[in-house]
Amino acid sequence: MIKKNTKINKRGFTLMELLIVIGVLAILATSATLVLNPAELLKQARDSTRISDLSTLNNALSLYVTNVSSPDMDGSAGAAGTCAVNCFTHISGTAANCGGRNVGASTSTPSRTVDNVGWIPVTFTDIPGGAPLSNVPVDPTNSTSYFYSYACDDTNETYELDTVFESVKYLTTNDYDGKDGGNAAAVYEVGSDPGLDI
Numbered sequence: 001m002i003k004k005n006t007k008i009n010k011r012g013f014t015l016m017e018l019l020i021v022i023g024v025l026a027i028l029a030t031s032a033t034l035v036l037n038p039a040e041l042l043k044q045a046r047d048s049t050r051i052s053d054l055s056t057l058n059n060a061l062s063l064y065v066t067n068v069s070s071p072d073m074d075g076s077a078g079a080a081g082t083c084a085v086n087c088f089t090h091i092s093g094t095a096a097n098c099g100g101r102n103v104g105a106s107t108s109t110p111s112r113t114v115d116n117v118g119w120i121p122v123t124f125t126d127i128p129g130g131a132p133l134s135n136v137p138v139d140p141t142n143s144t145s146y147f148y149s150y151a152c153d154d155t156n157e158t159y160e161l162d163t164v165f166e167s168v169k170y171l172t173t174n175d176y177d178g179k180d181g182g183n184a185a186a187v188y189e190v191g192s193d194p195g196l197d198i
């Protein structure tokens with residue numbers, strides 16, 4: 001009798017063990033899918049590049065405004081107040097930008113030079129000691145949905161740099177956009193005046 005009971009107990013225990021293992025595996029599989037979401041990870045990598053690029057540009061523009069005697073924020077002679085049009089790394093349709101740069105391009109490969117010809121119309125080479133960057137970064141995707149933009153106030157020598165995030169991590173979990181001090185939801189804004197333009 002004792003032997004039989006032991007057997008029954010052993011079987012029950014084995015079944016319970018199996019159920020626990022199956023349960024744990026199910027939880028692990030779900031967690032792994034959530035944590036190792038390849039699409040989300042790629043989006044996070046691009047968003048991380050966007051933050052890094054805008055930080056680099058912000059530092060370079062700050063250095064330019066601080067160290068050049070008569071900063072020209074819009075690439076044309078004289079102070080023109082707020083830039084008439086924004087500068088984008090990508091545009092669609094026929095929208096003009098930066099006084100004619102990339103006009104009419106449905107897809108664009110903007111100039112990345114740092115000598116006022118690039119998509120940001122600032123002569124970084126005027127900075128004493130030379131330009132702090134070798135080329136002007138462009139959005140890692142650079143499409144109609146994801147691109148960088150620049151706006152400026154030539155009179156007040158202020159500027160704004162914008163981009164849009166695509167990952168859950170940066171859009172919602174960390175909400176970088178909600179903490180940027182700018183005036184546009186769903187747009188990540190940095191610069192000396194992130195409320196200058198959308």
Ligand SMILES: [Ca+2]
Binds near residue numbers: 074
């Ligand atoms: Ca100017």
Ligand SMILES: [Ca+2]
Binds near residue numbers: 177178183185186188
């Ligand atoms: Ca914002």
Ligand SMILES: [Ca+2]
Binds near residue numbers: 184194197
């Ligand atoms: Ca803004």
